[in-house]
Every structure is written in structure tokens, then in C-alpha cells.
Amino acid sequence: MPDDLLEFPVTPTPLPAMNQTPSAPRTRFAPSPTGYLHIGGVRTALFNWLVAKGQGGQFILRIDDTDQQRNVEQALQPILEGLRWLGLDWDEGPEIGGSHGPYYQSQRGQLYQQAVQKLLETGAAYWDYATPEEVAQEREAAQREKRPWRYSRRWMAATEEQRRRFEAEGRRGVVRLKMPQEGTCVFDDLIRGRVEVPWAGEQDHVIQRADGSVLYHLASVVDDYHMQITHVIRAEEHLSNTPRQIFIAQALGYPLPRYAHLPYVAEPGSRNKLSKRKLKKYLNQPDFRKVYEAGTRIMQALGRPVDPETFNPVMVQFYRAVGYLPEAVLNYLVLLGWSLDERTEDFSREEMLRHFSLDRVNRAPASFDPAKLLAFQQRWMQRVPLAEKVRLVLPYLQEAGLVPNPLEPNAPLARRVEQVVHYAEDRITVAGDILQFAYMFQGDEEFPYNEKDFQKRLLKPAEAAELLEAFAQELEQLSPEQFLASRIQELMQQFVEKHSIKIGQIIHAVRVAVTGQAVGFGLFETLEVLGRQATLGRIRRALRLVQEKRSGE
């Protein structure tokens, strides 16, 4: 036996861990119904889902609504929709039930009452009759004297008689935890390793309010036990809550779950926690702004209001609305704090399930970078076959009123959608990008001209209109059947030689005349898809506009 092994200090066994059947973890995601799904929240859900489903276990969704009187159902919908969109299906929870229900904390009051009762009986908790003001006074006094504060237990009722006395004074009791005052709480965190917290720093937390309702920590511990949760995987902000939960669990005689505290997701370019309320600040960040504005443009093209309450790159709804692929969002998210090795970046759902493990989760917080998310989106989108892309893009065209809904599969317009997606393929990174090509679906007299582009390519160059006119005459020589990209290109080359001009002198003018803007996919393809009649009509409209503007000056 090696010497250093002999010298290894004998450590007291940490708190008993739950008897593991390592085969089937049960994890849970426990959001409170706030009406939106935060990026950090989904990542927590993802990791929980991966641990459970990667090892043949169950992923449970539980709603922490102990404090909500609002419309829970309504505030819950965006969360459920978001999880479903991403494919993070739950095995037990709202809308599907399960054998450990109900899955709303507001409906599990009886379980909590029993737990409180037991805590009271065993002396792990006590009735307390301090008013909130009295407690605040104590705390402030301690603060003034710069000493650590602990509740004095002055209004603790140790006996039934004391309770009656306090109540006779008109006081209403809460139930507090009777926390240990010395020693250390030790637990093994799956991500952080051994964590030690002195009990002396813990308060006698309230677990039941004066109105009889119960607080989060109690509910959470009781539920985790009854739902047989094996791994509590949650955000780091709960790390310092863990000792009190361990205390509750042990006092109740529950085996402990394993804990894993994920580093939180930080703001772009800083170490602060990502918050949905700081949208304005994040917009100062160029990458963030770029992603947001691209999204905003899509919403505007759809005629949807841009509501900062719901349309915000900090929330998953944003990505769904704009047309990201769930695969891309998951791929980005899984790498936010986790990695497999030094090079693998592409993870499908199946690959994540196969490879994910908590021991490769990073301990430091990770900044959210929407530009990198976009890069993943681009990669995933490149792999989507044409027919599927058409399917993704269609709802955007329909909502914008550019294409009827439903669209007959064999209608000429269906063919056009396909062509546009085909030619614009590299330019469509999110489904909503199709709306950049709205001009391909608008009437020849309706599509708008970008003023700056019109100015630059048609108005300002002295010869532009004349050349355009001449080129239109050449185009007229082609029959509708001859109106093909290759033929048009040939024609233009001849045209350029004939007039001894550079191709740039005509091609930009044609593009702006026909599309209304200076950017787009291949011009010859654009003309082909538009067809002879539309092309000529649009050029005539542009020439007319040039004339109007010139004479108007």
C-alpha cells in the first residue's frame, strides 16, 4: 500500500446519499408560471432532460406556483409550448399527468401540511410569533452594529401554552425551521465537488406563512421526495439554498437526491446574470443588436407588433417566432457550459443524449452569444433539404399575405416559392428570411423601391435610364419560353460588348428596376423566375418613375 494512502486523512462520511439505482434517473424542471421561457431556464431544462433521457430515466415537469394567484394556465402556455417546440418532452407533468401527480404545487397542499406537522413534532421546526416588523428590527439592529444577524427566537413558542398566550395577544404564527447553530453542512455537488457551508450562517427560515400557506423550499423538498427525484439539477443561485433543503429532507427522514448546480448564463460580454429586463442594455452590443434587428425586420414584414415583453432574444419565443430550427437552438445551448472534447461541436438530439454527462459541465458562468447561436442556425439550415425548407418558409409568406393559405401544391405560386427558396438558399438562414424576397411575390406595380438604391443605380448615373431602356428592348426579343437565366446572361454580355460598357453599368440598374433593391440572389435567375412579362413591366415602371422624378425636380 502506498504511503500517501496511509496518510490520507480520515474524513467523516458526508451526508447519506440516496440509494442509487444508477440505471434510471428521475430529474425535474420546475418553472414558475411567468409567461415566458428564459434562455437560462431552457438550458437547465435541457440538462435535466439529457440526464434523464440519456440514461433511460424520466424527465418530470412540475409547476412551482406556490405564490401565484394569477392566471397560471395562461402564464404556463408559452413555457409548455417552448419546451415542446424544442422537443424537450416530459414524461410526467401538466397536460399529460403521471403517477406522482398532481404536478402543480398549488394542488399539493396536503402533502406539505403533513410535512410541516412532522417537522413540528420532531422539533426540527417551531411556531414563531414575531411580527415581520419585529424581525426586521432585529435585523437592522444587527446591521447597524455590523454583526452577523440571526433570529433570536424571542417569539418562539416552545409549548402549546405559549402558543395560546401569543395568540391571545392577537399574534399569528408562522412556522420556522430550527436550524443547527454549529457544525458544517457538507454535500457533494456533481459539478462543483465537495461544498461545505457552516450551519451557523443559516437562518431559521420560515416554511409556513401566517396564512397557513407554505414556502418554496419546503414544497420543493417534499415534492422532490414524493416524485422520487434522483438528481436535482438547477441553477447556481440555488447552491446556497441547498443546506436548508438538506436540513428539511433529513429532518423528514428523506434520502437525499444528488445535487448539481449549473453555472448561470451570463449577459453577452459580461459576467452578470442574463436578464430579460435588460434588453436595452444588451442592444448596445453589436452582435446582440444585429440578431435582434434581423428579428424585428421579420416581425415588421409580418405586421406583428414587436412587444419587448415577449419578443426578446433572451427568451426562446424569439427564436421560434423568427424561424430558427429547434435543433440549432439546442445545439448552441448544450455547448453553453458543456463540451465533449476539444473539437466536436455538432450535436443532434441523439448525439447529445449519447454523450452528455454532468461531469463535463464547466464551473464558470457562460455568456450568452446570440451571434454564435446564429452560426449554429446557419449550419443546421444548410443541411435542410429543399422541400423541407419550403415547408418551413411557407407560413411566413402566408402570414405576410404574399401567398394564399392554403396554397394548392400544384399552383404556379407553389412552384415559385420553390424556385425562390432554391436560388436564395444560402441567404435564408432563418425561415423568416424568406421575407427579404417579398418582391418575388408582390405585384409588378406594388413592390416598393428602396429609395437609396433607386437613387444610386437609376437616378444618379446619367446613362442608366437610357441603357435600361435599350436593354429592355433586347429582352423583348426573347419569347417567354426563351426567358431563361442562361439566355438572358448571354444577351446581357452581347449588350455590354455592343455598347462597350462595363457590366456593372447595366446589371445594377436592372436589379433595382426589377426587385426594388440592390441586393438579392443571382440576377439572371431572378429574371427567369419573374418571367418575361413581369420583368418588362417592372422595368417600364422603373423608367416611368425615373422620368417622374427627373421632371419633378
Place this chain on the structure above:
RNA sequence: GGCCCCGUCGUCUAGCCAGGUCUAGGACACCGGCCUUUCAAGCCGGCAACACGGGUUCAAAUCCCGUCGGGGUCACCA
């Protein structure tokens, strides 16, 4: 402030536990070039980091101590 956690390119990270193969690897962003009818895409190239200071060691991003910095948490919120 107490307690807890964290600290590798601007960002996500690999490497750290088992010190040399690290003149620190990959990706995003950025910059430059090629391609080109525009803008993208694509291809090629470039910039760029071990928070700091002490130890231990022949050798430290890796081990130890300290400092600094950042964050979380301290509710009759979740």
C-alpha cells in the same frame, strides 16, 4: 458586509484531477485575400488568452499559499 461559487483569446471552450508532447488546440466574432453582377454563402489566411504575486519542482495553464477581480445568496419570492 457574512457565507458560498468562479477566474484560459472579445465570446463559447479544450488542456488542469494523473506537471514536460502547450512556441496553449478548436469554434463564433473581427480583419485581410480569393471567387464574383450586388449582398451573402464558400474557400484560404491573420489577429488574439493561461487575472496577479509568491512558493514547490530540473520543469507549472496544470500542484500549494496569498492577493485581486467577478458573480451568487443572505424574504412570511421562486
